[in-house]
Amino acid sequence: MGAAAPAALTAMIALILVGAVPPVGAAWFTKLLFDEISKGPAADPRAALGYAVAVTVLLTLVTITSRLAGYFTAAVQNAIAIAAGVQLYHRINTFLGLGPFEQPAFRDRLALAQQAADQAPYAVVMFAVQLAQNIITLGGFSWILVSVWPPAGLLLLAVAVPELLLQLRLSRRSAQAAENSAGLFRARFLFQSLLTDLRAAREVRLYRLSTFFHDRLTGAMRTAGRIELHAHRHVAIVQAVWALAAAVVTLTVTAIAVNAALHGTLSLGDLTVLLAALASLQSGLSAIAGQLGEVGTAMRLFRHYVAVLSSPADLADGLVPASPLHTGIRFDDVWFRYDADGPWVLQGVNLVIPAGQAVGIVGLNGAGKSTLVKLLCRFYDPDRGRITWDGVDLRELQAATLRERMGAVFQDFMCYDLTAQENVGIGRLPHTPAQVAHAAAQAEIHDRLRTLPHGYATLLSRTFADEDGQAGVTLSGGQWQRVALARSLMRADADLLILDEPSSGLDAAAEARVHASLARIRHGRTGLLISHRLATLRDAQQIVVLDAGRVTESGTHDALMATDGAYARLFRLQAGGYQLAVAP
Numbered sequence: 029m030g031a032a033a034p035a036a037l038t039a040m041i042a043l044i045l046v047g048a049v050p051p052v053g054a055a056w057f058t059k060l061l062f063d064e065i066s067k068g069p070a071a072d073p074r075a076a077l078g079y080a081v082a083v084t085v086l087l088t089l090v091t092i093t094s095r096l097a098g099y100f101t102a103a104v105q106n107a108i109a110i111a112a113g114v115q116l117y118h119r120i121n122t123f124l125g126l127g128p129f130e131q132p133a134f135r136d137r138l139a140l141a142q143q144a145a146d147q148a149p150y151a152v153v154m155f156a157v158q159l160a161q162n163i164i165t166l167g168g169f170s171w172i173l174v175s176v177w178p179p180a181g182l183l184l185l186a187v188a189v190p191e192l193l194l195q196l197r198l199s200r201r202s203a204q205a206a207e208n209s210a211g212l213f214r215a216r217f218l219f220q221s222l223l224t225d226l227r228a229a230r231e232v233r234l235y236r237l238s239t240f241f242h243d244r245l246t247g248a249m250r251t252a253g254r255i256e257l258h259a260h261r262h263v264a265i266v267q268a269v270w271a272l273a274a275a276v277v278t279l280t281v282t283a284i285a286v287n288a289a290l291h292g293t294l295s296l297g298d299l300t301v302l303l304a305a306l307a308s309l310q311s312g313l314s315a316i317a318g319q320l321g322e323v324g325t326a327m328r329l330f331r332h333y334v335a336v337l338s339s340p341a342d343l344a345d346g347l348v349p350a351s352p353l354h355t356g357i358r359f360d361d362v363w364f365r366y367d368a369d370g371p372w373v374l375q376g377v378n379l380v381i382p383a384g385q386a387v388g389i390v391g392l393n394g395a396g397k398s399t400l401v402k403l404l405c406r407f408y409d410p411d412r413g414r415i416t417w418d419g420v421d422l423r424e425l426q427a428a429t430l431r432e433r434m435g436a437v438f439q440d441f442m443c444y445d446l447t448a449q450e451n452v453g454i455g456r457l458p459h460t461p462a463q464v465a466h467a468a469a470q471a472e473i474h475d476r477l478r479t480l481p482h483g484y485a486t487l488l489s490r491t492f493a494d495e496d497g498q499a500g501v502t503l504s505g506g507q508w509q510r511v512a513l514a515r516s517l518m519r520a521d522a523d524l525l526i527l528d529e530p531s532s533g534l535d536a537a538a539e540a541r542v543h544a545s546l547a548r549i550r551h552g553r554t555g556l557l558i559s560h561r562l563a564t565l566r567d568a569q570q571i572v573v574l575d576a577g578r579v580t581e582s583g584t585h586d587a588l589m590a591t592d593g594a595y596a597r598l599f600r601l602q603a604g605g606y607q608l609a610v611a612p
């Protein structure tokens with residue numbers, strides 16, 4: 029909670045407590061007013077006027093305090109919701125690896141936790157407000173009611189207690205409905221984003237997918253709606269039946285009170301205050317019961333929030349800070365699969381990446397190249413075997429310090445809806461404009477970014493507006509790739525540079541220049557390069573061929589060509605293709 033939250037909480041409580049007294053006072057002065065008026069000609073006009081003024085002042089006070097309390101209640105809810113969100117996203121950020129993000133059950137739980145973080149603070153605060161306010165008001169009215177006709181209190185309790193218990197039961201149903209439709213809600217957001225996302229818009233239009241996705245969207249919404257409505261219907265029916273029971277109590281008390289007034293046992297004022305007390309008690313109790321139902325649902329969903337916050341670490345962080353790479357990285361008989369019952373993606377990989385050398389990885393689609401990189405970044409741990417950094421198992425190293433020593437361009441790199449400066453600069457925070465310009469120049473994108481409408485301050489987005497209200501600019505695929513490369517080069521002092529298909533989108537001339545530049549940058553640094561364009565790996569000190577998760581060949585380009593294995597065949601195929609392409 030922010031610094032202002034305790035003050036808002038104090039103001040809220042004070043206003044609620046202060047605001048709870050006037051309704052009882054107003055009812056009491058109304059009784060006095062009616063009693064005075066019913067005296068007929070003997071009535072004291074000054075006293076009657078005084079009572080009327082008191083009623084008006086007290087009711088005005090109720091309005092003013094409730095408006096101010098409304099503001100402070102919103103401030104408190106806001107502060108709690110932000111604090112809950114901060115905790116949740118902090119926990120999400122502390123997952124070291126990618127595993128939790130790939131588990132549908134966890135994603136459902138996360139969606140429910142997000143929902144709870146938004147709703148629970150509201151429900152809990154409102155419940156506390158209702159309870160605090162009504163305890164005073166209802167206490168006052170109960171006292172009036174019981175003092176006028178004691179059995180009324182017992183009758184009210186007979187209705188109120190089961191109603192509260194019932195609401196708690198119903199809240200379980202509502203929470204279950206939310207849990208059952210969590211996956212559908214996520215599907216709904218998926219299809220909503222597919223129908224509105226700029227990147228998806230091309231295929232959606234070309235393949236005329238709008239109806240297809242629209243049907244999926246409405247299908248998910250209808251099914252989720254049915255589940256929720258079913259729970260609501262149940263709640264509504266039970267509540268309606270209960271309202272009937274409450275009405276019987278009200279009618280009984282009213283009839284008895286009216287009868288007593290007709291026989292002169294109750295004054296007109298007594299009757300007025302009794303009816304007002306009855307109405308207030310009923311609406312107050314029903315409000316508390318309603319809020320109890322909501323708070324019950326919210327608290328049940330809040331279990332998911334607590335579960336996310338207290339969920340065990342996906343990967344245990346190591347204690348040893350990663351030191352600069354001196355000898356190299358080793359994969360020792362590394363076995364890995366994404367799911368316990370899934371196929372092995374890496375099957376006994378042995379690999380050495382000596383410090384200061386460049387190792388190229390080659391292999392067909394799905395051979396496991398990117399998986400190898402993800403394990404090296406410690407996004408997952410091997411199921412068997414180990415990966416070492418200067419002889420120390422990655423699991424023993426502090427993941428943050430290990431990752432600080434790496435710069436990487438992933439195959440599916442990110443295009444952030446941020447400025448050009450930020451898109452490059454977030455590779456190292458904080459940074460100076462000069463560092464950004466230098467990295468961009470190395471990735472051959474400086475001139476393009478410099479000459480954008482607002483230079484490096486230009487927003488690289490077509491879906492958000494910049495400070496002038498103008499839509500930003502977007503780059504071509506190859507230019508984005510260079511931005512991602514520049515981002516990785518922000519870590520100029522990184523020990524290890526991982527480049528997973530860094531130039532697949534570049535034109536031939538740019539690719540040659542970027543690789544020459546990369547060779548310069550890499551000079552003396554350790555590099556892991558993955559590319560389907562074998563010519564770009566030619567200068568690597570070692571090239572490793574991966575086939576279905578196994579290293580099948582390794583050596584220099586020349587050695588592999590001499591062996592005349594899979595690499596040589598693939599290389600000749602590609603070289604032949606280029607020769608054909610350039611043949612007159």
Ligand SMILES: Nc1ncnc2c1ncn2[C@@H]1O[C@H](COP(=O)(O)OP(=O)(O)OP(=O)(O)O)[C@@H](O)[C@H]1O
Binds near residue numbers: 367373397398399
């Ligand atoms: N997050 C994941 N969850 C489950 N399976 C995955 C995941 N990522 C990759 N795989 C599977 O692991 C295998 C290897 O994928 P990987 O991305 O490592 O291949 P690759 O050699 O980089 O391929 P490409 O040349 O197409 O980029 C594939 O069969 C793929 O389906």
